[in-house]
Amino acid sequence: MKLFTLGPVEMYPDTLKLAGRPLPYFRTDAFSEVVLESSDLLRRFATAPAGSEVLLLTASGTAAMEAAVVNCFDENDKLLVIDGGTFGHRFAEICAYHHIPFESVVLPFGTALTADMLLPYDDAGFTGLLVNIHETSTGQLYDMDAIADFCKRNDLYLVADAIGSFLADETDMIRHGIDVLIVSSQKGLALAPGLSIVVLSERIFERKVRAIRANCMYFDFNDYAVNAKRGQTPFTPAVGVVIAMRERLAAIDEIGVDVCIRNTARMATAFRERLCRPPIKIPSYKLSNAVTPLIFEAGNAKEMYRALIERHGIYLNPNGGQLADKVLRVGHLGNLTLQDHMELADILRDVCGHD
């Protein structure tokens, strides 16, 4: 069995070895140290500005997205949501759920976001922008320079969901003026699901988080920030995932985060080059290094998904909703090699009957 899915992904042997060890009690100095060390590495990998808070939530990525919105904004804000797929749309749903005023830039499947599309929203009273750096449902990697430029000239807070891009595409909170960065354990970090990370700039923490009362007590960032100072969380954390994360971050640090990203990029590029011929199409917009969406114009994506599992033990990531019949996604995250990708490309060409 081999996972080219987008979480869980193929995990590294050291992660699995750690996962098989008994868990320690966590209200200890030793565990606090694990949290503090990990937070420092996360800050560095995200190029977080000085004074950033790193908060660990025991919850899925969606919870971190919701927590970010309800801790940073309220009914006095007006948010612009880049809605280019399932996860952008989820930001819109979160705003609607909490009665936070918002407008959406809706991108039909196949459409690239351009700087021009943001022009109509200049000087229109927006206070924040919500974007998935990589819209994981379509693979689109947004032009963060254009988004950062829009936010800067309009003085907006920028919330960037990096769940599908962290450690696969460059993440630079300083360069892009990102105020909230959202990460989840089961993608680029290649850990078990159940832990999410929120990095907050000092600016948004001091000006917004401190002043806003979040709608959910379990997600009250002020409470998490107080505890984070001493390497703890207000409630029982996903202890095992936190411990495995420290090991993984240290391993990445040894290789260098840039090298990790380059390796993923190399695998993604080589895979796309080897694969790409009819009847499998890939989108023309800029893709994240984390994923290659395969477009099955014949609408047989589900059949392909099942055939790959049954014949080869290979799991690609299916799509939901409108793209369920048309798109499968190949993830390039986790413990996968270039060789794995070359083999997959050959299998795909074979399964699609065109070699």
Add this chain to the structure above:
Amino acid sequence: MKLFTLGPVEMYPDTLKLAGRPLPYFRTDAFSEVVLESSDLLRRFATAPAGSEVLLLTASGTAAMEAAVVNCFDENDKLLVIDGGTFGHRFAEICAYHHIPFESVVLPFGTALTADMLLPYDDAGFTGLLVNIHETSTGQLYDMDAIADFCKRNDLYLVADAIGSFLADETDMIRHGIDVLIVSSQKGLALAPGLSIVVLSERIFERKVRAIRANCMYFDFNDYAVNAKRGQTPFTPAVGVVIAMRERLAAIDEIGVDVCIRNTARMATAFRERLCRPPIKIPSYKLSNAVTPLIFEAGNAKEMYRALIERHGIYLNPNGGQLADKVLRVGHLGNLTLQDHMELADILRDVCGHD
């Protein structure tokens, strides 16, 4: 190192073996089956009434407590909270946070809840009662017959946090008319933290959950219930913990849940009998089989906690807040034997210098 803590607890070899295995992708029939089988076992172990919903939340126990409150009640309700320690007080905080009217029955440390204490709240317009079957911060096991009787004669919904009692003390949703039962992975189930379980009676689901819009989207029970029908969750679950839970539930089922509870009771009783002499006191109220609180009248609980770790590699569970200097708790959950408990009792008597 040995954990007599209350989560994480000592895990079983089979749980650790599973934890060390690669995780599968979860949007599959195979994973749905794991969820559906586990849900059936959980229903049975909780003596849940027919038609009960079993929802799996990727979050800590506090999140499940908050989710239960915000999905079942709103500002038109009036709740009675049994506030006999940290976790009862947490229910009160959750009600206050969400502006849900409530009153508390506050029990100072050492006070047992009696049926008489509930009499002043008869016919007083309450619509629900929130209780921790076992108030884990003090070890008190509440008289659920008295509470059930109060709820029945006043026609209240009963929310019972069984986080500290499930699989250690009898759990009977039917007998006690429990509408919401809350369980967490890292206590009696002896799994990694990060997964919580909510069992809902059909009555509360149809009459309350369907009608109420929860304050948090991530915790919307209606969404979870729709997904649970097909053995799935709306968002990425803690896949590894779910898989380990199925193994653990099956292992418990083989022994028999009654036998499991009796074994825990036997260890707790033997430990208390062997231990109990000055200067270590234990409370006089009825205790859960899950825990024995040790009262250090001299206020040296923290010293004892450190001494046990440094000299013996043994972790007891410290208390927070007002009881931090006075109380340590010995957990009887997870992979511990009678022999472990006898040794701990001897060590405690030795460390306390009274043998």
